[in-house]
Amino acid sequence: MANVQYKNLPFQEAIDYFKQKIILPSETWHDFQSEMHARAFTVAGAVKTDLLADLYKEVLKGVKDGVSIQEFRKNFDSIVKKYGWNYNGNRNWRTGVIFNTNMTVAYAVGRYKQMTDPDVLAAFPYWRYRTMDDNRVRPQHRAWNNIVLRYDDPWWDGHYPPRDFGCRCEVQNLSGKDVERLKAKEAVQTTAPDDGTYNWRNPTTGAIEEIPNGVGPGWNYNLGESAWGKPMAESAMSEWQAGANNWERLITDNYEDYGRPETIPLSATDTTPGIIAANKAEIKQIIEKVIGGQEKTYFYPAGDFTYSMVVNAEVLGEHLSADRSPFLVYLPEALENPYEIWLSAEKNTATGKVALRQRIIKGFDIGKGKGMLIVFQTLDGYMEAWTSIYMSDLKYLNNQRQGKLIWQES
Structure with a gap:
């Protein structure tokens, strides 16, 4: 997995998100349903309390203090030795999965919180899907580059990035004038595509899940929405609160x-x-x-x-x-x-x-x-x-x- 750079971290929304996670053991990443990962800190195969807590603290340093993956790897080696943990995969791959995945998600969820602020939405109600535009971008993700839709378009429910392990895609918020200027310069898609779905069987639960093409198993949910909730009009929220089974x-x-x-x-x-x-x-x-x-x-x-x-x-x-x-x-x-x-x-x-x-x-x-x-x-x-x-x-x-x-x- 490639290293990811986080020049804008730390920022408070990402820190707040990561601090609210609950440390939970798991044998595999799929032990918990997709949305549960928004609240749980898990590392596949890490079932000892102290081991998992120490890994969490080291990742938090990345989110909070901006430490590099090289520093994380040094401390990872000490933790592994301390607990005698036999993890799967080689060192660089495993540390990349743990560190980069959590950092990427924290950044994306923090950005979601910023972009859904009512004042920000009033000024910048459109979201633009962006890739890193290099040879490591997944073909399906490349096809989504420059899709521009309103923040409340249902397409974002299943496509707000990252959409898989190692995904480096991002969302840029735009004003109406920004969209018009962008259209004059580049090819922009302003309708949600229908790329179809595939069925995936969760190896832990046996449940069959329908997942959009281009989205990895376990990533078929909106990370920011699961962490913070999507914005709702005050009248709609009041109507919902009056109902049952919320x-x-x-x-x-x-x-x-x-x-x-x-x-x-x-x-x-x-x-x-x-x-x-x-x-x-x-x-x-x-x-x-x-x-x-x-x-x-x-x-x-x-x-x-x-x-x-x-x-x-x-x-x-x-x-x-x-x-x-x-x-x-x-x-x-x-x-x-x-x-x-x-x-x-x-x-x-x-x-x-x-x-x-x-x-x-x-x-x-x-x-x-x-x-x-x-x-x-x-x-x-x-x-x-x-x-x-x-x-x-x-x-x-x-x-x-x-x-x-x-x-x-x-």
């Missing part, structure tokens, strides 16, 4: 697929509900008391990998209503020994933005043949919400037991 789950496996019990078991507890908080400040004080400080990280070992979740009193307190506050006393018991943890990748049905949420499930025996079922939900590794429900029907929360089962009570 998030589509990208992973539909459930407890049955993993051979888990249909009924969530109940754990004995001597804890009883606390007081109802009078305001947000009191809710945050209760959280700080039960977790022993402003913030606490909970760890869940799963083989070579350890998942983590952060409880921050300020963040969680803002999302909780007062009627939930009496049950905060159960938080340590539930988080220190959960029954299951599910990773759910969800796509916003209006904007296309993708979120990775973890749902932590626990059941408590409260006597009299009833149980209390608790679901904690995290977004980008931070707890953002939770639900506690008194239930005699212990199957009530089974619809939350969906996605990728990443931890289970032994």
Whole structure:
């Protein structure tokens, strides 16, 4: 893979994007559905927590500080030696894939954020597909050079670059006058082409995906849209928010697929509900008391990998209503020994933005043949919400037991 130059990096949008990624282990790059890569940092074959975390830190230096691939390779060698990692491929190829792919995507996603700023769109509503115009450009990508379409043309959903590993194509934003001047000088295509599709079978899931010709497997989504969401008119967003089922789950496996019990078991507890908080400040004080400080990280070992979740009193307190506050006393018991943890990748049905949420499930025996079922939900590794429900029907929360089962009570 050729080295890529990033003269405009670092810039804040690319840094913000890369920092929001969640470190997730994977045996292969296709373990996660296309859009999930917008939120997850994965390196095929890197399943140890510390190994993956160290690789992430080194790539972040490239995005944030502009370090070169040569520097990355030096540190890569040290990491490999430290963990005894037997990776596939030769050193230069593998480091190129890891470093250049992440840098290219961070740059493209950062540019998407800049170009979809409302003020920028008002002045420059047209996008132009551009290649590097050399002998390493893919033939199909070369055919897309100088396609000029409005930013909201559906063609960009499947063709916003990069479109494959090693793709160096970019998008240039233009004003209406820019487009007219360009037409006077060059051959410009202003209608979306129909290049056909091909079918690809995901070797991990077995699912058959229809992909536009010229787009690599796993790249058939708009990276910027998945990271930030596409721009919407305020009226359209309000109409969407009033509807139901606003998030589509990208992973539909459930407890049955993993051979888990249909009924969530109940754990004995001597804890009883606390007081109802009078305001947000009191809710945050209760959280700080039960977790022993402003913030606490909970760890869940799963083989070579350890998942983590952060409880921050300020963040969680803002999302909780007062009627939930009496049950905060159960938080340590539930988080220190959960029954299951599910990773759910969800796509916003209006904007296309993708979120990775973890749902932590626990059941408590409260006597009299009833149980209390608790679901904690995290977004980008931070707890953002939770639900506690008194239930005699212990199957009530089974619809939350969906996605990728990443931890289970032994």
